[in-house]
Amino acid sequence: MSDQPTLPSFLPNETERRALLEAIVYVAEEPLTLEQIASGLDLPADVVKTDLQALMEESRKPERGVEIRMVANGYKMSTKAEHHEAVRSFVGTLQPKLKLSLPALETLSVIAYKQPATIPEIQAIRGVNVTGVIHTLLSRKLITTAGRKKVIGKPMLYRTTKDFLVQFGLSDLSELPSLKELEEISKGLLGEGELSGDDEAPREAPGEAAAVEDAAEAPPEEDRSPS
Amino acid sequence: MSDQPTLPSFLPNETERRALLEAIVYVAEEPLTLEQIASGLDLPADVVKTDLQALMEESRKPERGVEIRMVANGYKMSTKAEHHEAVRSFVGTLQPKLKLSLPALETLSVIAYKQPATIPEIQAIRGVNVTGVIHTLLSRKLITTAGRKKVIGKPMLYRTTKDFLVQFGLSDLSELPSLKELEEISKGLLGEGELSGDDEAPREAPGEAAAVEDAAEAPPEEDRSPS
């Protein structure tokens, strides 16, 4: 009884805790991480986590129109996608979300998987000049700079941002299929299934960005780019 | 059974109707009147009223932190009064994002790139008085003094701080993109951008095979000539 951490007096029980958690997630503009909530309310993280889990489950029920989801490693409240048509007619004042072109999405996905990555590395995969797209992605805050690579010329490195996770509704990078899975899909689509080259090195999962030092994966055309 | 008005096909039952209503009230900036909702959804007012009544009752339960209330003859979602204090103090614990007014951002950028710099030097570039903004930046610990310049009047020099690096996620100043790098990136924007085209940087016509080598050095599209 007495070894409990002192709970704030306004939070005597589970019912009230959950109500307060719902209120907080409702109010916040950004996804709130478990740590933010637990330390902000001075409550044990595991208790908060269980409560939020229950709230999320509750909000997924079909009779609810507003749900709590995991986005960018945090909890966030939003409407459900299935109501978008009706909701849109009531949110005329909200700005429509900007679209991204397919080339921009492809460049973004290269960065998501290869981060941190330099422009020459991205271009080696995309096969085209990507500087314009990089500008777009930077100004939309989907990517940001991530220091410089320690190679000749010290090129800037780029990585995806938290906004990227938010705008794509991802809870974290590991939610993306692994490169291995993508490779299987690609091979299935383009080949008759049979693998020819078996010298394929296993690739990193997104986010495990240890590859700063080695440019080994970049195809050799890289050296045709000037400068 | 048969004297019911035809409901829109996307709203077959009460469960879905209530979810939809919750979503709409959540999303609206202003209290929505019964008439607005009913006509917007093309539903009979009495049905909507009953549904909203049920939603309000449901949301008043102690385990809910967000309630639907009648405000100014309309339906509005909000946190409950008994949680206001807790919510406010929680919001206070959140680390605010670095926010700067445009003049402050511009002045900071001049100092970041020209440091150490004196106020007259900054003003010469910005073209406006910057003393007020300098105070703001000093008080937010983004810049600090860096001795005096050995010229007539011995003006103070200013430079960015460690806090500045932390706020912008830089490990040192060399990680700031150079103007040249930014220019290279923005150059591509002329061909890209969501405003018009959908493709990447401008390129030469095919056949000019000799130009492959300096593809990336292609001059940007005509500068805007000063008329």
Added chain:
Amino acid sequence: MSDPTTSPLSPEETPGPDEQPPAEGPRSEEDGSSFDVKLEQYAGPIDLLLDLIRKQKINIYDIPIAEITSQYLDYLRQAKELNIDLGGEFVFMAATLIQIKSKMLLPHDPTLPEAEQEDPREQLVQQLLEHEKFIQAAQMLQQKRLVEENVWSNPPLEAFLDEADEPGLAVSVFDLVNSFQSVLERAKNRPRFDVPGGDVSVESRIEYLKNLLRGEDGPVVLREVFERQPTRRAMIATLLAVLEMVRMQAIILRQDELFGEIVVRKHKMFDVVFSGEQPLLAVEAEYSE
């Protein structure tokens, strides 16, 4: 895995070093490769190749390189006829394809066992597969994004913030360097606006108003802006510029009372509108006589 020596091409067709796209027309008689490339726009040469492979259900591990090369060159030729500007990357890839095609004609190294024979296509295949992975990733992201475009949040955070919290933009490194660049640009352009009767194009007035408002958080009295114009022509150009900027949703005009002062302030889309150079270029084209 096909044997390169079975290539249908005879040695005479081997392209020379400075080979132009083959002279035969798009409808090649010999191998019946009359595959009709729709003149779609491709972001890059790899996208074009992948599309050719996909549409013809070609096994990527056994690309009929001569056929694909001729289809690829056809596309380039058609693009040229239609005056579509393809990039240097497309030309580079053409050279690569021609090189692979000629390598395929070389006899095997008899000293190497079959398994170690190098396939000249190997590297291209890896490049294509690598690219395809990210096309898949992009499509997956697009789906995620579509869902996200359809959900809305409406957090009432502001009601819980201290009054003392100053409004402003959440800033990143990009904003920092971007804003420095615009400061420099403005510094460069500044004297231009002081020349009486100088540059009075609508475009220049938009530039002037843009610079005037950029550093201004509050409203500006429109009358004062007009009064600052040195000539009638400049005033007219400024008026047109204001109307144009309203249309572009860069600014908002407001008049609080009848016959009161009209004030102009930035629209919330101001920075978005001026984030690229497109609008000004377009305006310039519209108004220049």
